[in-house]
Amino acid sequence: MDFSMITRTGNKAWTIAIVGLVVPLFVGFAPILTFPEKLVAIEKANGQGIYVALVSHIISSFAVIASCVSELQIQNSELGRLALSSALVSDILSTIMTTTGVTIVSTPDMEVVSRNLFSLFTLAVFIPLICRPIMFWIIKHTPEGRPVEEGYIYVIIAMVFGLGVFTVKIDQQFVLGAFILGLSVPEGPPLGSALVKKLQFFGTSFFLPIFVTTSVLKADFFIDFSSSVVVSVGMVVLFIHLVKIAACFVTALCCNMPVTDALSLSLILNTKGVVEIGIYNSLYDNNVLHILLFRFKYVFHLCMQIVDGQTYGILMISIMIIATIVQWTVKLLYDPSRKYAGYQKRNMMSLKHHSDLRILLTIHKPNHISAATDFLDLCCPTHENPITVDVLHLIELVGRALPVFIPHCLQRQASLSASHKSYSDDVIVAFDIYEHNNPHAASVYTYTAISPSNLMFEDVCNLALDKVASMIILPFHIRWSSDGVVESDDKKTLRAMNHRVLEIAPCSVGILVTRANSKQTGTSTISSTSSSTTEYSSTTRLAVIYIGGADDDEEILCLAKRTMNNPRINLVVYHLVAKDCMAELEDLMVIGDEMLQEVKHAENVRYQEIFTKDGSQTACFLREIVNEHDFFIVGRRHGIHSPQTEGLTEWSEFPELGAIGDFLSSPDLNSRASVLVVQQQLSIKTELKGWIL
Structure with missing residues (x-):
């Protein structure tokens, strides 16, 4: 991810990203905040599954959208570039909001909250200001046309694990440290391409399919569709997606985009994939760990229902359905080559005498x-x-x-x-x-x-x-x-x-x-x-x-x-x-x-x-x-x-x-x-x- 792109992104991408993030967030949480007495009832009935479904389907993940745009082969089209720019802005803003929110609500101890917020701020400032110049130094001392030395690559990979451990210590997800470090790595050759080459096989080709497969195998698809948990989570997912599609669609129309292109863009920004699978898998594993701890009576205060089996299955099904609909619909609606099919003569025969x-x-x-x-x-x-x-x-x-x-x-x-x-x-x-x-x-x-x-x-x-x-x-x-x-x-x-x-x-x-x-x-x-x-x-x-x-x-x-x-x-x-x-x-x-x-x-x-x-x-x-x-x-x-x-x-x-x-x-x-x-x-x-x- 080229973080500097966020400073060069046009107003159109910023507008679509902000509206697509703020409107669903406000519409989704407004009823809950308006009726606070419902909070206790929802937590007793569904745990935090509704909140997880609500937040995860509001945010847009750049990695997922980049993968979707790549599969559709429209990265270089105007629609693809706008989708990637909007996703980059949305991902950065949502990461800032979610990490700050998790830090605040993770513990009632204000001293711990203050310490974690300071550590989070230090992490966000330290890596770009210290690590990025060091990486540019590595690039500068790499002869032109030669690959980066293996030792530098291994040091950066070790930093990924070190920063992951540090983010866990401040009550954040392990991937947050890798995310910030990834934003700081200079994109392109020689360093960015060397890291991609080194990690491509084990990361994307080997571990990722195994991870997705095992995550889906955990899901229980024998779902009781009459259950209040299933109905409520399903309604939240459907409602939030409709709201976000409408928000992005209307905003794109206001930016003078054609109707089919605006609809395609709103669908792409709503797609879900491996990032959401990782989030749900982590929360579900955390829930299983709490149950085991409770059964063996090691601790009782950790017994908190985050994502249960029914909710986990519904969320996995929602990812499959949404990804399928987006891929099929965008292919049907958007053809990037159609703009070339005009009848205006652009050849040497049509040029006037002495024309340019x-x-x-x-x-x-x-x-x-x-x-x-x-x-x-x-x-x-x-x-x-x-x-x-x-x-x-x-x-x-x-x-x-x-x-x-x-x-x-x-x-x-x-x-x-x-x-x-x-x-x-x-x-x-x-x-x-x-x-x-x-x-x-x-x-x-x-x-x-x-x-x-x-x-x-x-x-x-x-x-x-x-x-x-x-x-x-x-x-x-x-x-x-x-x-x-x-x-x-x-x-x-x-x-x-x-x-x-x-x-x-x-x-x-x-x-x-x-x-x-x-x-x-x-x-x-x-x-x-x-x-x-x-x-x-x-x-x-x-x-x-x-x-x-x-x-x-x-x-x-x-x-x-x-x-x-x-x-x-x-x-x-x-x-x-x-x-x-x-x-x-x-x-x-x-x-x-x-x-x-x-x-x-x-x-x-x-x-x-x-x-x-x-x-x-x-x-x-x-x-x-x-x-x-x-x-x-x-x-x-x-x-x-x-x-x-x-x-x-x-x-x-x-x-x-x-x-x-x-x-x-x-x-x-x-x-x-x-x-x-x-x-x-x-x-x-x-x-x-x-x-x-």
Whole structure:
């Protein structure tokens, strides 16, 4: 848990958390406080089971909600982030209230109460002010890229048990010390991720299932539903949940949230799980211990009914029912991808002449930076044709519960001058230099997103939607050397993300395939502020493979038109025409494809019509030209069948590249050329159209 998030949480999360905590608390305890004579009767009939049910179902546990949001795979969605922020605030506030309340009512001796309150305050202040700086010292003395020393990890784990014993001594739960220490541990690598790695197996994978299983086995599900205990506890649980759902729902509506999203948020904040199981199990075990002590006549004053068997069974059933309802209902109500299913055109074809081209670049590894700047040079940013680039550095979420999104636009200089090195410093510096080398032609904004690997696509699509991007550029998951050796392969994270972005992106998408020793077109730099006085240090041989009949091919022609403004780019447009379909070329001339005609008759463009019978002839032609160019731009043409690619599709290894893109990217060609595969936005929307209707 990143405790510093509580200071950066917006007013919406604070409002929902406070209202969702205060309203059920007031509504739940108001009748009891209004009729104090009922207190004795309730305690005699039900012990403290009603109070336990009341308090435990009012509070929201961050750990449970984080687990629920993770299972729903919506951490990176706007709803998921708001739910986690609200849960963090609610958990901190409820922990403060419950620990203070337990300290006050645990004993009638005011001297003991004062001592425990002072100890609790000291604990809450000592750990963040003393332990947290020590942990930062550990991080500072850990070499970059190296794991934290094992000795430090074992010391921190020992501190967990030591603080647990101390909190028990001041009449608090054992987990309170671990909770405060956990808030103080710096999240993320290297320390947070090292602790997660060390404790993940024994804590989450081994002990947790055993603990939950044994806790449920203790429950007696042969419940007498006519019993006053069962009826009263069940009514309290149902009533409190309805009140809390209504409070969170109304508050979310007042914050201008859609009805379905507000209902989904209120349900998520009401979910229950392993934390509540631990509370009920502890109280039930405490009750059993008191009974045993009473039977053996060791002590009599400890015989106090906290949670009996009937109440324990009802509370366990309530957790199962609530968790099931929340999971099923939220999946039914909330689809985070629906916001991308608009019909607004966001592609290069829809841009007006001399309009600003907005591009979203995604960076995973340092070697993606040079390939990204190579592509930006192809876009030829000038005064007349400027580009706005949003660079998103994606980092896998490890050692923290909350996903983080950091805009570096305002804090750029501060982050560079600070002693603490940012994860994205290399990315920020590289694109700052690019913006400096292209004054008044390229505007660059950098961002960092730390999120689970299976949800990185949400960060990409959210930013593209917010910034009205016309194209997203994604790095291909494999990087080959010039001799065909695989240098890196990130199939699990990068390829899965690329597939999801291609499915739901709100704009056009390009997948950039680069090779380690490919010609670095990014060495060209613009040294002046107008297109008439540009100066370049290298020449790039660019080829566009055009087939026609698909929106993707029209999109690559739009990109080719921008490269025509660069005198140091030798552009060749290869128009593949089916040999047995000569009518295709005649129809094209009749229709008068303005874009193709403009490219065809440009002075600095070489246009060539290639007649092919099938995919085998196309492959032979591509083999002949593959080493004549430094860069290829092709359309993905997903789901479109044409004679020119017949047969190539069957042998395609990576469908996300299309038939021609996959062939040009094959290491068997021994090519050093980079390949950009483009999919236009409209081809994506057709997949979502049926769902929208």
